[in-house]
Amino acid sequence: MAQNIYDQPDFFAGYGQLGRSVEGLDGAAEWPALRAMLPEVDGLRIVDLGCGFGWFCRWAHEHGARQILGLDLSEKMLDRARAAGPDTGITYARADLDELSLPPAGFDLAYSSLALHYVENIERLFGTVHQALVPGGRFVFSTEHPIYMAPTSPGWSIDGDGKKTWPVDRYLVEGPRQTDWLAKGVVKHHRTIGTTLNTLIRTGFTIGHVEEFRPTDAQIAASPDLAEELERPMFLLVSARR
Amino acid sequence: MAQNIYDQPDFFAGYGQLGRSVEGLDGAAEWPALRAMLPEVDGLRIVDLGCGFGWFCRWAHEHGARQILGLDLSEKMLDRARAAGPDTGITYARADLDELSLPPAGFDLAYSSLALHYVENIERLFGTVHQALVPGGRFVFSTEHPIYMAPTSPGWSIDGDGKKTWPVDRYLVEGPRQTDWLAKGVVKHHRTIGTTLNTLIRTGFTIGHVEEFRPTDAQIAASPDLAEELERPMFLLVSARR
Known part of the structure; x- marks a missing residue:
């Protein structure tokens, strides 16, 4: 069972103030890259694994998706997603991605934004998603990059000249990582890129595209703070096909 | 054109003293993992891209490969490979992997150990390898891991408590990296895992397995120095299928 950190008051309050919230x-720098990996959603049946406030569900609805199921563990996020509407076309439901069941071949696209690093048993989930897609269906997701997640103490190191580096350790020691991000004791599950991709392949997916997100030059020009993202990747974006 | 560093006397002398030379x-910790990704070589036609002293070519010959072409840029390494025999079954030839041509559908397996990070134009090479394989043929290779290669100053950082980390910077800035390993000014070409895999996919390959090499517990027990390899990956191993 996954930790329900998003429903803790301090975490929920902090998360609600992020640009992406x-x-x-449009407040998520990696969205244009992730969007470019999506098929046309017009007419598709979509499941969103970790839908949060429902931003993607509403985007898919506006772009003609036929049927959208938004799943999240957080009651508070689901409440806010439901309140944002629309009244038809999107169904929100509470689900723990570590214990998820989905009907067979009920979806054309499975989408997930920055939720899979909270999932402990990724093989179980990938198997569930695979059987829930029609043949040829797509699975497109972002997750925290393992370089970002691996270290005992994730953070920048700055030397006397102001040069930033991201010290990595325990990259090849997979398993839980506990950090204090917005709240104390947030638990994430560190996996190498190899493990994520091999688990997809083993559960029957074909790898379509693997992107270690890099902000574009235009994004950096508009938001110079993003330049530090060139030093180490924060997000891993993957598309796969059943 | 790739740099022919291996034929520089100081590099060649230093390289010749490594365990793997x-x-x-058996002197290469990653070999058991790479071997496990290979098909049975009995009866196969094989090209080895960057064959060095010919250890893999001889192994494949001993395991029944039908025909083996070992390619390398270094005359000195090819001389030593030829001198080691056998007289038939293996052909050694000089080739720059940045300018390689291979006959169409002439091979069942393309293999490469720790050579691709010297190649500047990986898309050209992957295209060459793809058309050189029969449908269903395999491409199995190791290359330096981008975490190992990316930094401006690759190396360990050790804090006051003796804790080792591997500071990463410029991970998302792809391009040449110059290091002093065995000789001054060795040029390698840094690419993300995403770029390597997407280039394979774009040239027509299907990704089969992606491994960020981790020594086994048994290897670490036998060679405790290998424990530091858990902190950051040194090698990326990939298998793909035409």
Whole structure:
């Protein structure tokens, strides 16, 4: 069972103030890259694993998706997603991705944004998603990059000249990582890129695209703070096909 | 054109003293993992891209490969490979992997150990390898891991408590890296895992397995120095299928 950190008051309050919570998809630097990996959603049946406030579900609805199921563990996020509407076309439901069941071949696209690093048993989930997709269906997701997640003490190291590096250790020691991000004791599950991809392949997926997100030059020009993202990747984006 | 560093006397002398040069495949910690990704070589036609002293070519010959072409840029390494025999079954030839041509559908397996990070134009090479394989043919290779290669100053950082980390910077800045390993000014070409895999996919390959090499517990017990390899990956191993 996954930790329900998003429903803790301090975490929920902090998370609600992030750019991606306030501005939605446009507040997420990696969204254009992730969007480019999606098929046309017009007419598709979509499941969103870890839908949060429902920004992607609403985007898919506006772009003609036929049927959208948004799943999240957080009651508070689901409440806010439901309140944002629309009244038809999107169904929100509470689900623990570590214990998820989905009907067979009920979806054309499975999507997940920054939720899979909270999942302990990724093989079980990938198997569930595989059987829930129609043949040829797509699975497109982002997750925290293992370089970002691996270290005992994740963070920048700055030397006397102001040069930033990201010290990595325990990269090849997979398993839980506990950090204090927005709240104390947030538990994530560190996996190498190899493990994520091999688990997809083993559960029957074909790898389509693997992107270690890099902000574009235009994004950096508009938001110079993003330049530090060139030093180490924060997000891993993957598309796979059943 | 790739740099021919291996034929520089100081590099060649230093390289010849490494465990993997003296002991061959058994001196390379990643060989058991790479071997496990290979098909049975009995009866196969094989090209080895960057064959060095010919250890893999001889192993494949001993395991029944039908025809083996060992390619390398270093005359000195090819001379030593030829001198080691056998007289038939293996052909050694000089080739720059950045300018390689191979006959169409002439091979069942392309293999490469720790050579691709010297190649500047990986897309050209992957395209060459793809058309050189029969449908269903395999491409199995190791290369330096981008975490190992990315930093401006690759190396361990050790804090006051003796804790080792591997500071990463410029991970998302792809391109040449110059290091002093065995000789001054060795040029390698840094690419993300995403770029390597997407280039394979774009040239027509299907990704079969991606391994960020981790020594086994048994290897660490036998050689405790290997424990530090858990902190950051040194090698990336990939298998793909035409």
